[in-house]
Amino acid sequence: MMPHRSYRRVSPEVRAAAVEQVLALTGKLRSESEACRLVAEQIGVHTNSVRNWVRAAEGPSLERMDAGALRRKVALLQQQLAAAAQVNRALADTLNETRRDT
CATH class of the missing domain: 1.20.5 (Single alpha-helices involved in coiled-coils or other helix-helix interfaces)
Structure with a gap:
């Protein structure tokens, strides 16, 4: 049996602040992925969650x-x-x- 995973709810305000922080850090760090990882560690969520929030804020890309x-x-x-x-x-x-x- 797999262990039950508990996901923390994150408010829209925290998500928006995280996206802004990633965008601000992206130019200063080596990559957007590194910025997502750093912000995710600060707020205690998975890196992919932050990456998904950034993608959602950007809107649909031409590829999608x-x-x-x-x-x-x-x-x-x-x-x-x-x-x-x-x-x-x-x-x-x-x-x-x-x-x-x-």
């Missing part, structure tokens, strides 16, 4: 998205790119008009 979600993401990015290009053209036109006037 299905084809429909990827198409929607591409369409959104194309709309954003078109809007940025339009703003860029307007700014360039304004700059060119200003240069002509001086």
